[in-house]
Ligand code: 13P
């Protein structure tokens with residue numbers, strides 16, 4: 001019998017990579033799909049923490065990451081020994097971690113969240129009277145503290161792509177447009193940018209906002225996130241003027257260099273069984289990391 005190979009692609013991969021996939025989505029959708037799909041091999045055209053999450057949720061499947069270099073700055077900026085000490089300095093707090101974290105990091109967490117469910121999960125914990133610490137994304141944590149008047153202590157790592165969106169550059173771009181303009185933004189962007197946004201949400205959340213848009217037809221809609229998703233947005237609504245939000249001057253690139261390592265050649269090789277196998281996590285590490293992820297999936301059902 002032939003191997004059942006399922007290919008998953010995040011929205012930030014190039015359009016032609018998305019076309020090679022059985023499922024395209026944001027991190028929550030891809031985690032759920034990885035858990036439930038019947039596959040001998042899952043090829044994860046995304047970044048390493050996503051492939052690790054797929055392995056943790058579907059340990060029977062072989063999981064292959066196409067390129068060794070597909071990491072994430074939220075992971076590389078987090079030293080897990082320092083994180084452990086930080087977590088231990090708040091013994092009476094619940095530790096909520098963003099899914100953009102290593103398996104070791106997840107194992108030090110009580111809850112995992114994605115950009116899609118983070119608001120609801122933290123609101124639920126506060127409603128239960130819990131005290132919360134949040135890692136690793138400082139921008140996302142700052143936004144939550146601002147938006148809901150929380151007082152969460154925050155770990156300090158950023159997404160190197162979203163952190164480049166800039167309020168002054170945005171003000172300039174807005175001033176140059178006489179008509180209506182909107183901004184939608186991913187919560188990994190800096191707080192001054194998020195404070196100007198008409199909508200803040202996950203990649204899928206922003207895509208749904210675009211699909212449902214029914215305001216001024218001539219408005220310019222700026223999008224503060226990685227540019228891969230613009231393909232899906234323009235495909236869904238070719239009638240709209242959708243633009244990448246500006247980043248600080250002198251800096252040209254708002255693409256995730258790690259996502260873009262998923263080239264056609266690398267994905268094809270992975271589909272043929274070559275690539276980075278996620279086979280280095282012990283059962284104990286996977287069990288410890290699975291607990292807070294399952295808590296999230298149960299909550300989000
Ligand atoms: P989503 O949870 O919106 O898919 O975002 C993942 C990510 O890496 C954003 O930079």
Ligand code: SF4
Nearest residue numbers: 072073159160161256
């Ligand atoms: Fe990580 Fe940022 Fe790339 Fe997302 S866009 S994978 S948060 S570096």
